[in-house]
Structure formats: structure tokens, C-alpha cells
């Protein structure tokens with residue numbers, strides 16, 4: 001159990017910093033409630049922490065994390081849809097102004113998708129979930145068969161972001177706000193190797209600072 005000590009030591013530092021040295025921060029968050037302007041849909045990957053990467057404070061961003069930062073299509077079938085439920089809360093109740101699909105390099109979920117079906121069903125949940133992005137895989141297989149597998153995965157990681165952006169619009173309460181100019185959507189891609197953050201603009205991914213300067 002020694003490895004758990006790293007987490008408990010971290011908690012002690014957190015508590016000292018925020019509840020002993022600056023108690024007003026969480027006191028305010030508790031009394032006023034949360035009102036984040038951003039919904040970030042990110043991957044579960046342990047190297048990709050939106051709060052850390054964008055150096056945000058508590059209360060700034062509402063984060064959904066799932067395998068490969070995917071947005072499913074709108075399915076109202078009475079079943080449990082965790083990502084859709086969290087999106088519904090962020091948009092209808094918290095009234096966030098921006099949705100950011102936050103993809104990344106070396107995504108294990110995307111690699112799994114690119115590898116194809118897993119015999120023996122050892123990934124009984126991952127394979128059906130990754131079906132959301134199957135069109136991204138088909139696009140890469142059809143257009144970039146000559147590229148090596150790692151590059152194909154990168155292309156699929158980026159193509160899957162567009163699928164999630166498209167799927168956002170299958171939710172009427174997102175599309176209505178988007179069409180009315182009350183809600184903005186973004187596709188971002190974090191490169192773990194270089195630490196670079198790119199934003200989707202048309203078919204390209206450009207350094208986010210260039211997009212923000214030009215817009």
C-alpha cells in the first residue's frame with residue numbers, strides 16, 4: 001500500500017494550501033456554487049489532465065473524461081449514458097458557454113480502434129464504445145493506408161475529434177444554443193511528446209495561440 005501514500009501526501013499539501021492558507025477560495029466556491037464557462041470532454045489517459053494543462057482553478061472547467069474523449073450520438077432509450085448525462089447537466093443547468101473536445105496523442109482507445117476487433121472479447125466495453133469513432137478509422141484506412149501505424153493513429157485521433165463535434169449537434173439542446181450563438185464548440189488536440197496544444201480550424205489543426213490571435 002506504500003504507493004497510495006503519494007496520493008495522501010498530495011492531499012495533505014492540497015488541504016494546507018487551499019483550506020489553511022487560502023480558505024476563501026473554497027469557501028466562496030461552496031457558498032456561491034459552481035458556474036464554469038467551459039465544458040471539456042477529455043480522455044481518461046493519466047497523462048492528459050485538462051486542469052493541469054490549461055492551469056485552471058477549481059470552478060473554472062467542468063470536465064467529462066471517458067475513453068478517447070468521445071461524444072456519442074443522442075440516444076434517448078432509457079439506458080445509462082454517462083457522458084450524455086454529464087453534458088446535459090453542464091449545458092442545461094450550468095449553462096456553459098464553450099464545449100471543448102480535448103483529444104490527445106498516443107491515445108490507447110484510438111489505437112485499440114485502429115487495431116480492429118479484439119478476438120475473445122477481452123475488451124467487452126471498449127470495442128462497442130469505440131464504435132462511436134469508427135468512421136474516423138475508415139477515413140484513415142481508406143486514405144492513409146500507406147502511412148505507418150503510428151501516423152495512422154494520429155490521423156485517427158484527430159479525425160475522431162470531428163466526429164465528436166458532429167455528434168454534439170445531435171443533441172437538440174446543444175444545437176439550439178449553438179445556432180443561436182450562445183454556445184461555442186472547439187476541437188483541441190494535445191501532443192504529449194511536445195506539450196503543444198492545437199485547435200481545429202477547418203480541416204487543419206493549428207497552434208491554439210494562432211487561432212485565438214486570428215479570431
Ligand SMILES: [Zn+2]
Nearest residue numbers: 043045068107
Ligand atoms: Zn486517450
